[in-house]
Amino acid sequence: MNQPINDRPLRIIQPRRENTPFRLDDYDIHRFDVKDRETHKRFYPYFKNRGIDIFTQRAFADHFFLATRHRSDGLAYANLAFPLVLPKEPNKIAGLEERGRPKMDGSGSYKGKAEGSNSSEGLWIANFSGEPLQKAGGVAWFESAYDAMAFYQIHRNGFRDNPDLSKKSVFVSTGGTPTDMQIRGMLSVTPDINHYLCFDNDSAGREFVKKFQAIAESMHINSDRIKVFPLMPCYKDWNDALLGKTSEEYLDSIKDAIIPLGAPLGTTGYATDKEEEHRQPNIHR
Structure with a gap:
């Protein structure tokens, strides 16, 4: 049984932690084997509309899988699953950040957390270093695993040109609205890491930055360790940047600066209704 989470403009709501703890044994797991192309086919519909290519999938292969849970009514649903762990126990899966298959028309799909997931503390952590978290070169924070993979793909050439950077990188997803315990849990393990x-890149995301900075300050972590990675203002998130999808918030913010096509020189922004009426040529029938 999945716990659905609404898309924005409603913020992603973290489900309450269930009394029944998460059990990975309740799921059939299908893994992405970089050496076996046959295992790749089932992942195609989950990444196609996101623009995430096979090379990025291969890079993150150890950090996602398909999870199928059989329900009591006999139905079974497979979701793309990003395992959640606690920074202090990175080898113990405490839940799943889940994404369903897109609809046939390519529109949105289910996203949420698996039943019993520790949503208040659990994070998806893709640790490329293979070392304990406190030895990482840097931790990059995202609101979804898709965004983390998109970020990697956008900057992939940079990672290829700097293999040490790639090997020391840690990608983290909060799976929605970051919680105090998620932030504190990671910072307590990595206080000396950038x-x-x-x-x-929206109003909620900017509030998350302020929240993160405030928590770090309360934990006496050097403010120089907390850095905001810029995203072009025309994109809401890193997956949209990968797809070249301009955000509605950005378009709304610049609408007064858009000059209509064919407008006289010196025109600024949209015309008022009266101005537009005055500009229209008179047509005599």
Whole structure:
């Protein structure tokens, strides 16, 4: 049984932690084997509309899988699953950040957390270093695992040109609205590591940055360790940047600066209704 989470403009709501703890044994797991192309086919519909290519999938292969849970009514649904762990126990899965298959028309799909997931503390952590978190070169924070993978793909050439950077990188997803316990849990393990905030480029994402900075300050972490990674203002998040999808918030913010096509020189922004009426040529029938 999945716990749905609404898309924006409603903020992603973290489900309450269930009394029944999460059990990975309740799921059939299908893994992405970089050496076996046959295992890749089932992942195609989950990444196609996101623009995330096979090379990025291969890079993150150890950090996602398909999870199928059989329900009591006999139905079974497979979701793309990003395992959640606690920074202090990175080898113990405490839940799943889940994404369903897109609809046939390519529109939105289910996103949420698996039943029993520790949503208040659990994070998706893709640790490329293979070392304990406290030895990482830097931690990049996102609101979804898709955004983290998109960020990597956008900057992939940079990672290729700097293999040491790639090997020391840690990508983190909060799976929605960051909680105090998620932030404190990671900072307590990595107080001397640089943290790069790559949250969504909207009003909520900017509030998350302030929240993160305030928590870090309360934990006496050097403010120089907390860095905001810039995203072009025309994109809401890193996956939209990968797809070249301009955000509605950005378009609304610049509408007064848009000059209508064919407008006289010196025109600024949209015309008022009266101005527009005055500009229209008179047509005599």
